[in-house]
Each structure stands twice: as structure tokens, then as C-alpha cells.
Amino acid sequence: MYKWYALKRILRGVFMYALLMFLFSLLFNQVNEQTQRSQINEQVKMESSRLRNLKPDQLVAWRDNRMSQLTTMYKLDRPLGERVLFRAVNTITFKFGRSTIIKSSKGEQDVLSILMEALPRTMMLFSSAIVLELVFGVWLGLKKAQKPGGRLDKSTSFVTMIIYGMPSWWLGMMLILLFVYVLKLFPSGGVNSVPTPEGFMFVLDRLWHMILPIMTLVFLGFWSLAFVIRNLVLGILQEDYIMSARARGVPENKVLFGHTLRTAAPPIVTMALLSLLASLSGAIIFEGIFSWPGLGNLYWVAVQQNDIPVLMGDLAITTGIYQAGLVFLDLIYGFLDPRIKVGGKA
């Protein structure tokens, strides 16, 4: 049954996420604790400066007391295994703590609210790019598979190979150079102009800022997607039922989009989403080039400011999205593949 299949897959995803968080917490234990200790020091210093009417020895005693209190609170005095587990559980429950330098636009230092501010921006950029890539990729892939070895197939495959190893962030730099500084058509970066317009103009302004990054992503992405789709569809087009459909006089477009695409859908979706997930993790650099203040740009800022809590929180969220993407992919696969839906063997 699909229900059980879905539930099982989701649970496995959650388990994997928890396991990864545990691994990260083990791997980065030392630096995390250093940051925690210096944050405690900072906090105690700040609190003690507010105290009045205390003799020096009282102050020292208070300070030591407060310090050990906080150390116990963050379990820094516990054995290694417990500390790692404690931190992993905190990460899994989205308690990322406070940042050291970076602030959200409202001035909060809570890592979670900083991340939640960046997340929708990344999602907005990439989901629109993904949709466009899929549309172009599927269309071009089908056209390529229709006449394998034809002029269109050969030329587009050639383009695919040429841009195979091109970093999207470099293409972004090039497009900025061309469209922003030479042609002066688009803004060089950011999500909105300053001052931000309101109402309908806000939407237009946002779109205007999104064109260049989306153009970069789509231009690099859909070629390889089309290539993958071509290879998948090529196998299906040789099946007997396609030949019989053509023989029956079914219009070519219906053969392509009806018969072929339906059969090829599960692997296409898998391949497409996998390549898009890969591009999402590569997009970290990409956002920095366009100073698009999403999760990827946050990595840049956190690396430059050496803000460990933000870096860790960002890593956790990115891993979470990646994991969710993998789960989502299997769910769609199961939904599209009737063998899984009815509980048969895939």
C-alpha cells in the first residue's frame, strides 16, 4: 500500500537526518564547545557588569557560581558521549542557539530566526528555476529523442558537453559583467531595490532582481536534464507499443507526451530531482555571487565572520532540505509507479 510505503520512507528519512546530525555533532564537537564556552564567558561578563554593591571576593564567587551554573546547563561538564548526544538532540529539535555576530534583519541573534529569514528566499529562487528547467528540459529531451543523431540532437548534445563542467557561479559573474555593467539591464544583486517599493511594484521589483540568477541557473541546468531525458526516452521509444501506437495513426505529439512520457515519468522525475538537488547544494556559492540573501549567502557571511553557530545551523538546515528532497523524490516515484502504489514488487 502506498500509505505504508510513504510512512516507511518518511520515517527512514527522519532517522537518517537524526543520524547525520549526530555525526556532525561528533565531528564538530570541539569547535562547537569552544564557541559555547566563549559565549558563556561573554554572558557572565555582561551579567556581572550589571551587578552593584558587591565586594570583589563576592563578585568572584558570584561569577564562578554563575559560570558553573551555565556550564551545567549546557552540559559542558558531562562526559563526551553525553555532550555530543545533547548537542545532536538540540540540533534535531531546531535549537541552534545564538549567533556570535550575524543578526537577522530585525536584529535578533537567534540562529533559527536568521535561518528562517533566509530559507524562503532560497526556496523562491530555486523553485522557480526548477520549474523552468523542467519545462525546457523535458521539451528539449523529447525533441532530441525523437530524432536521435539528428541535427538538433547532435548540436544540443555538443552544447551539453561544452557547459558540462562550467561552474554556475562563474557564469553568474559573466552575466553580471555583461548585463549589469555593459548593458545595464538588471541590478547586480540583492532581492529588492533600496528603498523597497510597495504593492504591485514590489512584485515587479522582486521579479526584476530574480531574472538574472534564474537565467543563469536555467541556462546551465536544462541542457543536461534534456540529455538525461533523451537517454531515458530513447529506450522507451523502441518499445513495441510505441510502434503500434504510431502504426495506428496516433498523432506524434500524443505518442510523445502521452504514451512515452507517462512510462518514462518515474525515472525522469528521479533524475530531474536528483540533478536539481545536486545543483541546490552547489548553489551555495551561486547565491553569494548575486548577493541573494538566502541560505547559500549565509554560508559566505558565516565563513567570513567565523560565526560557528550560524554555520552549524545552516549546515543542519541544508542537510534537512536535502534529506527532505530525497524523501520527496521517493514518494513521487512511488506515486507515479503503479507497481509500488498497489503494493507489488518494484
Added chain:
Amino acid sequence: MSMKDFTYRLGEFWADFRKETSGLIGLGILALCVVVVLAEPLFLPYSDVNGNWRNISYWEDNPQAAPPAWTNLFAKEKSATTSRYKSPVVTDEDDPEFGAVRVYTFKYGYKFDKAPLDIILRAKGTGMLFMNISIERPDGESVFLGQVYQDGLDGDPIRFAVETDARSAVYEFIRNFASDEAISNSDSSNVKPTDIIFSKAGENMLSAREPLKGEYLVRIKIPASILEDGTNTIEDLRLLVTGRVSGVLGTDTAKRDLYSGIIAGLKWALFIGLVTSVISVLVGVMYGIICAYFGGLTDTLMSFVFEVFVSMPMLPILIVLSAIFKPSIWIIIGSMIVFYWVGPVKTVRSMALQIKEETYIEAAKALGSGKWRIIFKHMAPLLLPYSFANMALSVPGAIVAESSLSLLGLGDPSIITWGQILHDAQLSGATLNGLWWWIVPPGLFIALMGMTFAFLGFAMDKILHPKLRTR
């Protein structure tokens, strides 16, 4: 499978590969790259670039942010190129000021529209030295540049740069011609000394400059009395006229020659890409075979480990790892391998599951071969060719991953990579200032590497997976 079989299959493969034009192009570019790497000193204009990329004084004689020399071909106004002069003409003369002097003369033919950025004089001196430096223009005017007096030298380098050391002396020269009004109107910090030296003298030489083309003589006068004393010597006197354009690919804001950086980065790109992909694909193939062959609990456990690695986003983790541990290039390569080996596992495992059931494996078992013998002798040779295409196709990924790390400033500072060049460009706002020669070539070379290996990989893929062949 014996060695003979292997060479036979290799020959067969080559016969197929020869028909793939794109594959041959890829092979050609790769061969060219290998030649460049092996004969690197021949291609490097600055032969010590490898240890000196971050050494500021190594590059101090270069122009700053100069475009490539070939841009002159497309420019209406020609910019001065860099030229070096080694052996001056030595004459003994009588000077009204110093008496008997020895004069070292360099001849510089100026035929451009935009003046050089700087004129730099270098020498090695011992003992006590005094030099009077001036330049004689084609219009007969003489510009006094400055005097150098140094004592207690012991083979120490002497450097005299017009841009820094002769500013005030050149302004004195302007005063002879330009009106007081023009001088007070112009912002003196904006005027380059070389612009004045190489332009026609006149009232408005500050505002509207016209180039004065012709032969310029740089004269270095040293009083004969100093040189008579045997302990005072001057050697290795050189003149360097720094052009407004420089080299094959120009220079960056730290005066580094970008062409040298790109050539020196080539070997690292190849090395990083090849080592990462070869090792990780080999590991992945063996992992898949072992999974399939042993089956049972081993398979379950190994598949689980595989799944853990698959569900990690590589680049973010690499970034955090390098931000925290500041690793060397070896550790970066190592950690890339840790993430890349998962690539071929799934396909290899399913292929190995099929091969495992073949009758010849059964026969080998019946003959008493051990499991490792079967794996290495009978299964791996069949599956390895498949991995070649995989290796070629995962090279660009590794190169881009390292460049991305370097772009964030997390690369190994002891080497030169294209990503690091782009990091410096990004940091100094090269896109903002229109220094395209700083951004285009490194990325173009990364893309070129990707293209080369894509050509190779796709061609191999086509041969090894005949189903994809275009009929």
C-alpha cells in the same frame, strides 16, 4: 582474464573510440594540457611563480590591473607595452655640475598613445653610490628625475621608480611650461609622472595631453670619482618601462601576472580532478562488487553506509569542514574522495549481481578459486571499463568543488588554483571595476577542463553502453 585479453579489449575499445570526433578532441586537449604541465617552465614568463604567488615584492615591478597586451589590437589609442633593457651604453663625459662623470644611457623608443605606468631602474651596488637620473626627451627637453645616494651597500638591490620616487621632480618640470592657474586647477595627486614625461610640453600639458613620440634617453650619471675607488661598484643595471597593458592575460590589482597564475594552476586542476576521480571511482567500483558478491548481512550493512553517504550534501559539508579545520590541499582531496566514491556504487552493484550468477563464476568456484580471486580476476576486469567513463565524467565535478571552496577563500594558500584567482577577483570587486581579464580566463579554463573530460567521458559512455548509440 589475462593480460592478452586486456590488451585485446583495449585495442577494440580504441578502434571504437577513434570514430568519436568529440572524444578525440577531448583527448587532444588533454594531451596538450599534459604537455603544458610537463614543460611548465617553458610556458611561464615568471618562472618562480609557484612559490611566489602571494609574495608582494616578487610582483612589485608589474603594472597594476593592466589589461592583456593584445587588447592594443582593438584599441584606437595604443597603450604602452612593457619593455625591459639590460645593457646600457656607457660613456665618460664632462658634466658642468659633477665634473667627470660616467654616464649609463638607456634608449627607449616611445611610439604609443598612452604613456607607460612607470619607469623602474634596478641595480646592485656595493660600497657607496651616488646616481643622478634624468631623462632626455625627443624635443630636446631634459627632465630631471631624482638622485639616489646610498652608503654601506653590499651587493644590495637598488630600486628607483619614477611613480614613487620622482613625483616632485616631475612637477618641477611642469612648472616650466604650464601656467600657475592650470597647476592650481589640477589635482596634483591625479597626475601620473609618466604622463607628463611622455607628452608634448606646453601651456595646457596638464589638461589636454598629446603624446610625444620618439626616442627617449634615460641617463644615469655617476661621478667618476666614486667609481675610481675600487670598493664602490654598480652592477646589473636594468631599466624596466612598465606598460599600461601587460602579458598574455594582463595583471590583477596585486600586480600579479595572471597568465603565469593560470598556467601554474593547470597542474593543480588536473591533479585534483584526476586523483579525486580515479581513487573515488575505484573505491566505488570495488565497494559495489563486494556488496554484490558477499550479499547477506555484509550487503545490508554496506548498503546502509552507502545510503548515509548519499544523503549528505557534499559541498556544504566540505565548506564547513574547511572553514573549521583549514585543511591543506591533500586533506581537501581526501575529503572529496570521501564524498565522491558513492557515484558508481549503485550501478556497479546491480551489474555485479548479474555477473555473479554467470556460469563461469560458478565454474571458477567449483575449481576452488577463493572469493578474492573471483572478485579481482573475474568480476573487476569486467566492470572496470565501465568505470573509465565514470572517472572522466567525475573529474569536472572535483575541479569545480575545489574551485568553489577556493572561491570562498577556503583553499590551500600554499598553491595556486583558478578558484583562488577568482576569489581574489571577487574580493577586489573585479566585476564592479570591469577587470574582465581577471574573471573570464580562470573560469573559462575551469569550463574548458570540464568540457575536455565531458568529451572523453561521453564518448566512452557511448562505446561502453551501446544502448545509447545513435542509430
